[in-house]
Amino acid sequence: MLVVDLHCAHGHHFEGWFASADDLASQKERGLLTCPVCGDHDVTRRPSAPHLNTSGLKERTPAVSRLPSAPASGLSASVPAPSTHVAATSDRSMHDSLPSEAQDAMAALQALYLKAVRHVVENTEDVGERFVEEVRSIHHGDAPERAIRGQASEEDKQSLREEGIDILSMPIPEGFKGPLQ
Template sequence: MLVVDLHCDQGHAFEGWFASGDELLRQQQAGLLGCPVCGSHAVQRRPSATRINVSGAKGAGEPVMEPPTQQAVDGQALQAAYLQVVRQVLSQTENVGERFADEARRIHHGDAPERAIRGQATAEERAELREEGIDTLALPVPKGLDGPLQ
């Protein structure tokens, strides 16, 4: 199993697991690799340190690899958590598209059934909703996640 660090042309970093180096190359050349954040297929392998299993190392002078820095782990964990939240929001809300502000008002005033919705609204529309006591949250959805869910 080959585990490699990858990045897309938009700067998003992620990990890929492949049966071999040849399989990584085959998928890359066939355009099968896609960034899980933005959907870009311009994906390249990043340099990464060799992983050495030292769980049984006991003697002095044996090589010991340091774990990834906490900052790198935190950034990867944050990105993974964000994607998980976005997927959950997408799966548990109704997409009302550009009718978002109108539908939010209808729900707020009891003219439509209460439910979780999502859609698009301008900054001006969000400000007007806020003035009316209707709370909203702008949640950018990465390209590639904005299509049909599987």
């Protein structure tokens, strides 16, 4: 089992579990490896410390102090929604150059964003590309009132706003569109 730290071009950090290094490479080549936050396919492996089993050593060597590393849990450290940031331009992500308090705040923001996305997905009906027609029907009383979600173009969203229909745009990562665990 290979557990690696990954990040996308938008600075979202997450963990991936693979059967082997070949499995990781294969999934990346086939376009299956995406960021669970923003769906970005530009995912790269971050350097991670190897695990060394030293329990069999007879003489103990002094412990080497460790540098702080990115959180190991899957969706805990990141930049907020994809529309609010710029892609990192170097191998060292923007996240790593921030003070630890800012990193903690960013991790908390991402956790809240993911909690909100989960709530929306669990408590709304996905009407897909019928969103504009369905929201108009609900607004005019032709369809039962209920919470819905779906896709709309920028022009359609503007048209709905001009008609007095309030909508909220929220990017939902691809991983949330299937069954939630």
